[in-house]
Amino acid sequence: MTTQANNGNAGHPLAPFSHYFSLNNGLSDTAPSLKRYLSKMAGMYADDAAFRERLQREDTLVYEFHELGVPEAAGNLAFGTSIVYPGKIGDEYFMTKGHFHTILDTSEVYYCIGGKGLMLMENPEGEWDVREFSPGTAVYVPGRYAHRSINTGHEPLITFYVFRADAGHDYGTIETKGFRKIVVEQDGRPAAIDNPKWK
Numbered sequence: 001m002t003t004q005a006n007n008g009n010a011g012h013p014l015a016p017f018s019h020y021f022s023l024n025n026g027l028s029d030t031a032p033s034l035k036r037y038l039s040k041m042a043g044m045y046a047d048d049a050a051f052r053e054r055l056q057r058e059d060t061l062v063y064e065f066h067e068l069g070v071p072e073a074a075g076n077l078a079f080g081t082s083i084v085y086p087g088k089i090g091d092e093y094f095m096t097k098g099h100f101h102t103i104l105d106t107s108e109v110y111y112c113i114g115g116k117g118l119m120l121m122e123n124p125e126g127e128w129d130v131r132e133f134s135p136g137t138a139v140y141v142p143g144r145y146a147h148r149s150i151n152t153g154h155e156p157l158i159t160f161y162v163f164r165a166d167a168g169h170d171y172g173t174i175e176t177k178g179f180r181k182i183v184v185e186q187d188g189r190p191a192a193i194d195n196p197k198w199k
């Protein structure tokens with residue numbers, strides 16, 4: 001049985017609820033997913049020519065995620081699944097936009113259900129890291145770290161995430177500066193290299 005989140009009364013405790021996500025494709029059949037198509041990611045990939053060429057052919061679905069609308073109140077947790085599809089723009093793997101949390105100090109956990117990939121992370125102090133996703137691996141994204149999921153495999157990368165519901169998403173910093181590193185295929189393997197566009 002699946003019951004929906006009670007979206008009202010921010011600041012009041014939610015009633016208990018449960019929700020279904022498929023272990024096969026990460027999707028829920030009881031709530032719509034938010035879909036991010038390639039056209040929403042202009043300027044984010046290093047190879048602008050490859051981006052334009054792909055977009056002319058098709059506005060590909062790069063990733064989608066379930067967001068249940070848990071009120072952004074202190075004490076609540078937001079959770080759901082995220083599915084990044086396999087593909088590349090030039091040599092750079094399909095990925096999420098990535099974001100800092102508006103409340104910079106708030107962390108997040110991702111648990112990989114399917115596929116293969118990396119979590120790319122960096123903080124304002126310039127420290128960065130990549131952690132591998134494979135089914136069964138949980139990745140802890142500490143507070144202060146911007147984070148981007150990257151699919152380095154040939155199947156959808158499916159993760160389940162949980163974070164403080166009032167954390168907020170800061171996309172502007174990544175949209176204007178980018179991540180310090182990008183992940184590209186080199187000699188058939190993923191490699192984190194300096195982002196030529198990083199400002």
Ligand SMILES: O=P(O)(O)OC[C@H]1O[C@H](O)[C@H](O)[C@@H](O)[C@@H]1O
Nearest residue numbers: 065081082096097098099161169
């Ligand atoms: O927000 P993006 O960087 O586009 O990534 C998409 C989504 O990925 C994960 O599922 C996060 O937990 C969500 O909070 C996020 O919105």
Ligand SMILES: [Fe+2]
Nearest residue numbers: 101108147163
């Ligand atoms: Fe996040």
